Amino acid sequence: MADTPLMTEHEEGLQHQFVDMEQQRNASSLGMWLFLGTEIMFFGGMFLAYLVYRYWYYPEFAAGSRSIDIYLGTINTAVLICSSLTVALGVKAAQLGKRKTLVTLLLVTILFGLGFLAIKGIEWYQKFEEHHVPGRSFSAQDLIEKYPQIHIDPAPTQIYFSLYFAMTGLHALHMIIGVGIFCFLTFHACKGRYTPEYHTPIEIGGLYWHFVDIVWIYLFPLLYLIDRKPLK
Amino acid sequence: MPEHIISSKLYIGIWAALMCLTVITASVAFVDLGPLNTVVALVIATLKALLVVLFFMHVKYASEKLTKMVIVAAIFWLLILLFLSLADYSTRGMVHSGML
Amino acid sequence: MATATITAEREHYLNTDYGIRSWLLTTDHKRIALLYLALITVFFFIGGFFALLIRLELLTPAGDLVQADTYNKLFSMHGQVMIFFFLIPSIPAVLGNFLVPMMVGAKDLAFPRINLLSWYLLVLAAGMMLYCIITGGVDTGWTFYTPFSTAFSNTHVIEAGLAIFIAGFSSILTGLNFVVTIHRMRAPGLTWSRLPLFIWSMYATSIIQLLGTPVLAITLLLVVFERAFGLGIFDPTRGGDPLLFQHLFWFYSHPAVYIMILPSMGVISEIIPCFSRKRVFGYGAVALSSIAIAVFGFLVWAHHMFVAGISLYSAMIFSMLSYSVAVPSAIKVFNWTATMYKGSLRFSTPMLYAMGFIGLFTMGGLTGLFLAALGIDVHVTDTYFVVAHFHYIMVGGAVMGYLGGLHFWWPKISGRLYPEWLGKFAALTVFLGFNLTFFPQFILGYLGMPRRYWQYPPEFQVLNVLSTAGSTILAVGYVLPMIYFLWSMRYGKIADPNPWGAAGLEWKTQSPPPTSNFEETPEVTWEAYNYDEIPAPEEVPVG
Numbered sequence: 001m002a003d004t005p006l007m008t009e010h011e012e013g014l015q016h017q018f019v020d021m022e023q024q025r026n027a028s029s030l031g032m033w034l035f036l037g038t039e040i041m042f043f044g045g046m047f048l049a050y051l052v053y054r055y056w057y058y059p060e061f062a063a064g065s066r067s068i069d070i071y072l073g074t075i076n077t078a079v080l081i082c083s084s085l086t087v088a089l090g091v092k093a094a095q096l097g098k099r100k101t102l103v104t105l106l107l108v109t110i111l112f113g114l115g116f117l118a119i120k121g122i123e124w125y126q127k128f129e130e131h132h133v134p135g136r137s138f139s140a141q142d143l144i145e146k147y148p149q150i151h152i153d154p155a156p157t158q159i160y161f162s163l164y165f166a167m168t169g170l171h172a173l174h175m176i177i178g179v180g181i182f183c184f185l186t187f188h189a190c191k192g193r194y195t196p197e198y199h200t201p202i203e204i205g206g207l208y209w210h211f212v213d214i215v216w217i218y219l220f221p222l223l224y225l226i227d228r229k230p231l232k
Numbered sequence: 233m234p235e236h237i238i239s240s241k242l243y244i245g246i247w248a249a250l251m252c253l254t255v256i257t258a259s260v261a262f263v264d265l266g267p268l269n270t271v272v273a274l275v276i277a278t279l280k281a282l283l284v285v286l287f288f289m290h291v292k293y294a295s296e297k298l299t300k301m302v303i304v305a306a307i308f309w310l311l312i313l314l315f316l317s318l319a320d321y322s323t324r325g326m327v328h329s330g331m332l
Numbered sequence: 333m334a335t336a337t338i339t340a341e342r343e344h345y346l347n348t349d350y351g352i353r354s355w356l357l358t359t360d361h362k363r364i365a366l367l368y369l370a371l372i373t374v375f376f377f378i379g380g381f382f383a384l385l386i387r388l389e390l391l392t393p394a395g396d397l398v399q400a401d402t403y404n405k406l407f408s409m410h411g412q413v414m415i416f417f418f419l420i421p422s423i424p425a426v427l428g429n430f431l432v433p434m435m436v437g438a439k440d441l442a443f444p445r446i447n448l449l450s451w452y453l454l455v456l457a458a459g460m461m462l463y464c465i466i467t468g469g470v471d472t473g474w475t476f477y478t479p480f481s482t483a484f485s486n487t488h489v490i491e492a493g494l495a496i497f498i499a500g501f502s503s504i505l506t507g508l509n510f511v512v513t514i515h516r517m518r519a520p521g522l523t524w525s526r527l528p529l530f531i532w533s534m535y536a537t538s539i540i541q542l543l544g545t546p547v548l549a550i551t552l553l554l555v556v557f558e559r560a561f562g563l564g565i566f567d568p569t570r571g572g573d574p575l576l577f578q579h580l581f582w583f584y585s586h587p588a589v590y591i592m593i594l595p596s597m598g599v600i601s602e603i604i605p606c607f608s609r610k611r612v613f614g615y616g617a618v619a620l621s622s623i624a625i626a627v628f629g630f631l632v633w634a635h636h637m638f639v640a641g642i643s644l645y646s647a648m649i650f651s652m653l654s655y656s657v658a659v660p661s662a663i664k665v666f667n668w669t670a671t672m673y674k675g676s677l678r679f680s681t682p683m684l685y686a687m688g689f690i691g692l693f694t695m696g697g698l699t700g701l702f703l704a705a706l707g708i709d710v711h712v713t714d715t716y717f718v719v720a721h722f723h724y725i726m727v728g729g730a731v732m733g734y735l736g737g738l739h740f741w742w743p744k745i746s747g748r749l750y751p752e753w754l755g756k757f758a759a760l761t762v763f764l765g766f767n768l769t770f771f772p773q774f775i776l777g778y779l780g781m782p783r784r785y786w787q788y789p790p791e792f793q794v795l796n797v798l799s800t801a802g803s804t805i806l807a808v809g810y811v812l813p814m815i816y817f818l819w820s821m822r823y824g825k826i827a828d829p830n831p832w833g834a835a836g837l838e839w840k841t842q843s844p845p846p847t848s849n850f851e852e853t854p855e856v857t858w859e860a861y862n863y864d865e866i867p868a869p870e871e872v873p874v875g
Binding site for chain 1: 433438439440441442443444446504508509511512515516517542543544545546547549550551553554557558561562563564565569570571572573576579580583848853
């Protein structure tokens with residue numbers, strides 16, 4: 001019985017349902033790409049809402065967009081791009097078996113992620129102070145006064161901010177999950193779990209992180225750059 | 233998954249391109265291009281996304297066609313959602329002339 | 333040929349380990365399938381209980397059993413429970429989980445721990461839904477239309493929405509597991525064109541689960557956010573569009589009906605050739621029609637919104653697309669029929685369910701075409717015509733396929749046979765009960781009785797009484813299999829590895845299968861449904 005295909009030598013990290021490491025790696029990669037496909041559809045629903053309401057309420061969206069901090073947004077975009085670099089370099093370190101480099105890069109990635117969340121928190125706090133959080137204490141009065149050239153209807157301005165909070169909020173949630181995943185990866189990397197032969201979790205964790213970056217790459221122009229041209 | 237290892241120089245090059253594109257897109261927003269503003273912003277965003285997908289996510293070097301099919305399928309499905317819904321939204325204001 | 337002593341000594345997935353931990357922490361796809369079976373059976377009866385209350389109320393024209401608000405909750409909970417906690421999981425999570433690895437010659441699914449996780453997610457969701465039901469339920473209809481659900485309903489919309497959100501992830505993970513398994517873990521020699529049609533169906537179903545369910549997830553989340561945090565995305569007073577909700581909701585919920593029917597179609601594609609002792613007519617067409625249904629199914633959603641306020645132009649587009657989605661379904665019906673033609677038919681219980689499926693699904697599908705026609709839809713939308721239409725497909729189709737599949741694979745799953753005469757009796761009871769329940773509803777709808785109404789004009793009473801009478805017969809037909817399946821696990825006759833003489837890798841292993849499914853990894857050199865090479869069993873297996 002020991003020679004039947006059922007009882008192959010147990011490679012380190014090879015799960016029993018797979019024939020060999022290559023099959024396991026291909027399966028894990030396909031699984032993560034499929035999951036990212038579902039995430040595209042998940043965020044996609046909000047993109048439809050955005051599309052419809054920007055089409056209907058362009059002035060209100062323009063005003064709302066002007067009211068969020070473009071400098072913080074640009075910095076955050078840069079932060080995420082830097083984090084994607086450290087992730088990619090981290091995957092390379094894992095491929096080359098450089099444990100210390102890997103751990104460092106993973107930690108730096110986590111720091112970038114936390115930095116992004118901190119800046120986002122500041123931005124949300126700004127919106128709270130300015131009474132731009134949808135609900136009972138919402139007020140678009142400051143925007144109406146600040147941009148008399150744009151004909152702003154106060155009621156639908158709430159829709160811009162509803163989408164702003166929904167989209168950046170869900171993105172931030174994915175960021176938090178990403179940071180959690182990377183803490184897990186860092187912990188195991190420290191213990192030497194990842195080798196040039198087996199580092200699939202690093203690869204697929206990296207794919208997830210890059211995806212969250214890509215979502216932000218779209219959110220940035222859609223939310224921050226609707227209308228920034230100088231007003232007459 | 234590729235055991236093709238990308239050089240660190242290429243990664244840093246891609247990073248630099250992404251940073252530049254970010255600065256460009258933020259700056260162009262202040263220039264009045266009319267409706268082109270949106271187009272430029274989305275084109276730049278798509279460029280950045282492509283760079284991340286192809287290089288950081290290794291899709292350019294992926295031996296598996298299936299990976300690319302999954303990405304294309306998901307984007308295509310998103311476009312179905314967006315465009316078929318727009319078929320409703322963009323024709324709602326049409327005047328009923330008896331023909332439509 | 334297996335005698336009682338050999339079976340008692342042989343180790344298989346059921347007796348390999350005992351105790352509750354070995355079940356609750358299992359990663360064996362076969363055990364997980366049974367965990368799902370238990371869970372969804374409970375919810376089937378909960379949903380059925382709501383249905384009986386509805387039918388009881390509708391015995392009389394006056395609203396005299398329950399209050400109007402309560403009635404709203406009854407049909408809402410009936411729909412949500414039946415759809416999200418019974419139909420959507422049913423075949424994929426029970427039969428799919430059990431059979432997909434075996435049919436492709438693998439030891440397990442690609443991600444066994446994620447498989448277990450998806451069961452636990454459904455348990456969590458089910459717990460939340462139970463909490464919601466016990467504390468008063470929701471009255472928004474299973475469709476959660478805004479702004480009623482976001483701004484006006486006083487019921488537990490948030491809990492129900494979150495429960496379904498979590499259930500959706502269970503569905504997504506199941507689909508993900510199947511797609512990866514089918515792509516990456518087929519046995520040597522098992523090319524795509526040698527796969528059983530059940531696998532093609534499960535693959536198509538999984539694509540829908542992966543691409544559609546996330547949209548439902550975000551939609552329900554936005555409803556929850558609106559209720560909980562006051563976001564105004566669907567609020568008309570703040571410029572929101574209620575139709576946006578409907579677009580997003582139906583983008584998933586229409587393909588969802590294909591999640592519910594495609595697996596049943598896959599089951600039928602396995603049963604018919606076996607009990608006709610013939611290859612499937614037009615294998616390629618049937619396989620590709622599953623993919624076509626999955627793809628086209630995403631293009632038709634706004635046919636649920638014809639009278640809701642969408643533009644007439646888009647209504648025309650969606651109407652035309654809805655006609656096109658009938659074509660691949662029709663191809664399947666033609667091919668099943670052609671498979672049976674000049675076959676050596678045997679009317680065992682699974683075959684009875686399969687034949688019932690073909691007839692009832694055809695009726696349900698044709699009435700769908702009535703609804704796809706804009707002119708007719710204006711008259712019968714939101715009437716009992718629609719209710720009858722979807723119950724013909726969901727109950728006459730999907731549930732009968734599920735029951736047929738359970739009967740067909742029961743010997744493999746349990747190693748036992750159920751009593752054949754009882755099986756036949758229950759199948760006929762279901763068929764008769766079903767038609768008596770739902771055929772009168774076509775007439776009621778055509779005559780103008782609206783759906784979701786708790787009282788109705790007296791002239792509709794006779795038809796309603798017939799419908800309720802049918803529902804009690806139907807209930808008996810559903811309870812019987814539960815009883816005799818349980819009975820058979822202890823007292824049923826021991827089954828052979830292949831009592832039906834069926835084709836497919838799952839029949840080449842023991843009943844019940846060993847934990848790793850196969851003694852040796854199979855190598856496939858034959859085409860699917862090679863019934864010309866497989867001899868029919870000499871004696872009809874009876875339990």
